[in-house]
Amino acid sequence: MLRQGIKRAVVHARAVQAVCKRTNMTITKKDLNPQVVNAQYAVRGKLAVRADEIKEQMRTNPSLFPFDKVINANIGNPQQLDQKPVTFYRQVLAMLQYPELMDRAADVGIPNDAVQRARKLLDDIGSVGAYSSSQGVTTVRNSVANFIQKRDGYAASASDIYLTTGASNAVTFLLTTLARGDGSDGFMIPIPQYPLYTATLTLQNSNPVPYYLDEAKEWGTNMAALNDAVESSKHKLKAVVVINPGNPTGACLGVKEIKDILLLAQKEGIAVIADEVYQANIFASGQFHSFKKVWSILKEENPDFNVPLASLHSTSKGKIGECGQRGGYMELVGFHEDVIEQIYKLCSISLCPVVTGQALIECMVNPPVEGDESYPLFNKETNHIMDTLTQRANRLYEAFKEMPKVSCEPPQGAMYLFPSIELPAGAIAEAERHNEQPDEFYCMKLLEQTGICVIPGSGFGQKDGTYHFRTTFLAPGDDYGEKIVNFHKKFLAQYE
Amino acid sequence: MLRQGIKRAVVHARAVQAVCKRTNMTITKKDLNPQVVNAQYAVRGKLAVRADEIKEQMRTNPSLFPFDKVINANIGNPQQLDQKPVTFYRQVLAMLQYPELMDRAADVGIPNDAVQRARKLLDDIGSVGAYSSSQGVTTVRNSVANFIQKRDGYAASASDIYLTTGASNAVTFLLTTLARGDGSDGFMIPIPQYPLYTATLTLQNSNPVPYYLDEAKEWGTNMAALNDAVESSKHKLKAVVVINPGNPTGACLGVKEIKDILLLAQKEGIAVIADEVYQANIFASGQFHSFKKVWSILKEENPDFNVPLASLHSTSKGKIGECGQRGGYMELVGFHEDVIEQIYKLCSISLCPVVTGQALIECMVNPPVEGDESYPLFNKETNHIMDTLTQRANRLYEAFKEMPKVSCEPPQGAMYLFPSIELPAGAIAEAERHNEQPDEFYCMKLLEQTGICVIPGSGFGQKDGTYHFRTTFLAPGDDYGEKIVNFHKKFLAQYE
Structure with missing residues (x-):
């Protein structure tokens, strides 16, 4: 019996060896997606x-x-x-993870407004352990819309907000949808740029169409350089990417510069991707103007104006610096509904952005204000x-x-x-x-x-x-x- | 002065209108990535x-x-x-979010072993608000390797573990790297299948090569169906996807079935992607055998055996059901180092998986055991x-x-x-x-x-x-x- 077992095992092992020897094939670099390589x-x-x-x-x-x-x-x-995390944010997140804490918050010195915030979020979310809708929790998107409205003085709608796993995820959704993937499309990107853009374009078999920032003018945007890039591009242009404040340059664009870029996009029939993740990192000589605000001004001046604009923000930078929490959002305005439908589908394939990251976005855009217990x-x-x-x-x-x-x-x-x-x-x-x-x-x-x-x-x-x-x-x-x-x-x- | 201002504004508005009228271009569905559509x-x-x-x-x-x-x-x-979240997991996550809680844990009834776990994780992570390494926190990967070793009775290495944002993210990394994107590659997928696979293959311009599961045999794998799929495939095969336990079928594969699939992969020189996210959801008539265990048995029998195997797991299912936390991992064995390098690069482009999700993976694979205060x-x-x-x-x-x-x-x-x-x-x-x-x-x-x-x-x-x-x-x-x-x-x- 034992001998038979051993014999069977030996025969089996030989069969396996035969298969392995006969076929000495391994997947190597040459077999991979050249775009990834x-x-x-x-x-x-x-x-x-x-x-x-x-x-x-x-x-x-x-x-x-x-x-x-x-x-x-x-x-x-x-x-x-x-850099230390901001206490209010972390208290709220801790209570979302362990709701029992809300009833005993006073015992550990958590103020009442933090408890109220956690309770409100938890009522709307249900549990941070459940998938949310793919677009993100409604309450969070409402708060984002309020924040934008207050920041810009122009209307914003929760239905235009898409929560994402950090801003990188938003970039992937946008470039994947807009780039046809046959090597024919071009995306205008600033040089120098954050290399996420060139990397993602390469993955999508699409082409960066560089426009050089003007180092002599504090790394500002030079419309002549943008127009040159448009004129000389051999590709079908799909969008212009702007990083404001700039990465790696730190430059902040003025209203005039933003207007010119939006009008160029209108003229060329292309979208604008405004990476505004550093909007709260502003120093002495800088000032932040959002693309959405200037977009709204142009729209007010002329209802025909309707450039597709995606504005990106994140919990990773600003005063928060909560990179590891992977919170992000994008606001999409001016896009055709068919395009929105495709972007939504991509969101849904990755199910939903991390729910605690969504909650942190809510806290970031809706921080304690004067008079709140947590404010001082x-x-x-x-x-x-x-x-x-x-x-x-x-x-x-x-x-x-x-x-x-x-x-x-x-x-x-x-x-x-x-x-x-x-x-x-x-x-x-x-x-x-x-x-x-x-x-x-x-x-x-x-x-x-x-x-x-x-x-x-x-x-x-x-x-x-x-x-x-x-x-x-x-x-x-x-x-x-x-x-x-x-x-x-x-x-x-x-x-x- | 005012009149001049108004005049300027009117002239400007007309210029904008002219641009908008001249160009009535909008990005519509026909301009988008056909793979997304x-x-x-x-x-x-x-x-x-x-x-x-x-x-x-x-x-x-x-x-x-x-x-x-x-x-x-x-x-x-x-x-x-x-379904209620498991208390131990949530206590640890709450303390990672708000470390001050560790010193006052007794005041809110958090047991000491939960505090120790949080402290150990926090020491290694630093802050859950910082990006971790793109492959994931080392301590977490060590725990995952220990878990696999204990589960299978065969060695596992932390260097083979890649933490991901849920298992969906791992599927994207793998299919994006392995599919050349020119429409020539094929991936064997079970029918019925979890539609993430067909969706991701479509996005990568690659082809599902279906093999039908055997409904008459409790949705088991039928090697004749697999061989037929190989023989009749018009595409260059890159990998066979197996979902075990099955989604949507719930079927659990036996050791013999798994062996046969691995040997088929060896014979064809293709990789195996084992989606094992339901490994802890086993009912009366089912039993889970991991692909990695059977892979190790074959390797023991014959050192030449070296099929590239990716095994996926997640915090979303099992006893945990923490979908919204987006924790996941993949174990990669048998892959050529050039292939690993490319997969790592993709991980690095998305910076890092959400750090609290990584911590939850650690808790999932290393739960309280008998004798621990949290165990009862x-x-x-x-x-x-x-x-x-x-x-x-x-x-x-x-x-x-x-x-x-x-x-x-x-x-x-x-x-x-x-x-x-x-x-x-x-x-x-x-x-x-x-x-x-x-x-x-x-x-x-x-x-x-x-x-x-x-x-x-x-x-x-x-x-x-x-x-x-x-x-x-x-x-x-x-x-x-x-x-x-x-x-x-x-x-x-x-x-x-």
Whole structure:
């Protein structure tokens, strides 16, 4: 019996071996979607991967590098550094997760207005563990519409709001629907840009049609550059993407610039995708005007005006910095109902955005106001966050101003500085020998020598022969800028 | 001055009008991605949309329909009905959102082991408001690997685990990477299937290669059907998709069936995508065997065996039913490292899965055990959930057994029954007159007359000339099955 069993097993194993030997086929890169293979995403690219390796190596050998920690200035991730979450938001989310807490809130010092907010949200949501409708919870969309109406002074409707898993998810929905996928379409994107756009366009087999931002004018939009891009485009244009405040540049667009872009879109019959996730990150010299407000002004002036406009926002940035919670929304106006139907279908295939992220969107757009029990602490915390960001932005800007061969625009918005660096010919030649982009070579040296991880300008796009890097100004410590300055001077000395 | 201002405004408005009149272009359906336009997703399709409309109509006019509420049996969404969240999970998530709670946990009756779990997770995560690594938090991936090792009795590695935003997200990553997008590739999918697969394949311009499940054998896998599908496929096969336990069928595969599928994949040089999200929803006659376990057995028998296998799991189903939290993971073994690199890149473009969802995955795979302070309540709650599901499944199955012209397999796994209905010729003719699928016609009548929303078999695929519907067995109430039976009898009487 046992012998028979063994015999059977042996025969079976031989049969398996025969199959395996006969067929030595494996799925490799050449069998994959070429669009995926071609896509590039620098924010989590080569520099970020090397930074992770260094962290791992330092865990076993802390003295391997000439610094004691890696600083991730490559990604706008405030709570990974020292930014604290805002108490009111987290109290509400905790009660949504564990509703029993509402009845005992006083025992743990949770104020009454936070309890009321959680109760209202929970009544409408049911449970954060249930799928919501694919467009998102109605109450949350109502609050978003109210927020937009108050922000802009023009009507907004909950039926135009689509909640998403962060703003990246909204970008995917929009580009997937609008790009025909046969390589013929073009999307105008600013250069430099946030590489999510080029990556998603590559995935959709569509083409970026670049328009260069004007570094000489604080990275503003230059209509001549936009018109040139339209004229010279070989592709059927579908939309113009605008990032306002800019990423990586931080530039804030004026009403006139926004009007011109919307009118260009009207003239060309294309949509506008306004990535406004940094709308609450505004510094001294910046001011935020929403595309929706200017869209409404144009519509008021002329009822025939009807450019399809998608405006994106998120819980990841602003005072909140709740990246890991993946809250986001898009407002869609001026789109044909057939187009809306297709975008809705895409939302429904991914079932629904994370429900706690939806609740956080509600809290973000409807924060405590003066007179509320939570207001004094809320106000103190959010002021502290903005003051800290402003200080760090200015300190870093001042450091960059001191650096030889570097020029940098003052911080207006977002959480980044994007200085331009003149690299010595020796460094460029050395980079070429290593088959690297010169600014990538520079950033890699910065990482290896200081532990500071930034992203080379080539990851965002830049004019040929110019070199930049993007750094967040989130990192704490007086010596952050100083470390970069010292490295830079040594680098110049070595290659000049 | 004022007059000049008005004049300027008028001139400007006219210019805008001129632009708008000259160009009457709008983006319409014909300009969109044909893959998006062609994609179909029945779970949130026509029936679900009509159910939402009815709910909305009932809000203003409660007596408009002959029932007092709509029951969404179209989607496996336990907490939308009456399933309560498991206390331990929610306590941990509440503390991750509001860490101050940890110090005052005793004041609100949160046990110490929940506090310890939250503290450990928070130490490793940092803040749930920060982006994690794109692959997911290391501690969570370690726990998942331990869980798999214990479940299967074979090694599993945290480096093979990728955390995702629900399992749907994993399906998108896998099909997007593996499908070349030029219409030439084929993916074997079971019929009936969960329509996420056909929808995602359509989006990727790839082809479903159907293999029919064997209704006569409790919806088991029939290797002859699989081999036929391989032989007759006109496409370059890339992977075989298996849903185990089945959706919509609930069928649980045996070790022999799984072995045969893996060996077929080896022979054909294709990957296996094992959707195992219902692995904890097992009823009397069912038993779960994971693909990874059988993969490991084959590998042990023959080291040359190396089929690329992706196994998917989620927090949405099982005892947890935390759909809205969007936790998921995939384990990838046997893939070429170049393929892994591309899948990782896709993960990184969407930054990271929601971090609270990752934490919930950790709690799901590493629940309280006997001796833990939380265990008695945890045990009571999860037993209650499983007992309730079992009762409801059996009650509905008994009701279906009584129905004339209906046959139904006994519940084995998942949360669905998928009865077959013989529709009278009169009903089929009537459906054709309305340009509807006969089973869609039947389900729509069921919805309009009882408020019960189920999905027609045509949304999942079925053999020509057979008709089915899928209903969850989550709905409470003794009269749920009875309502369907009564409707069914009336329907037969009307059309026979």
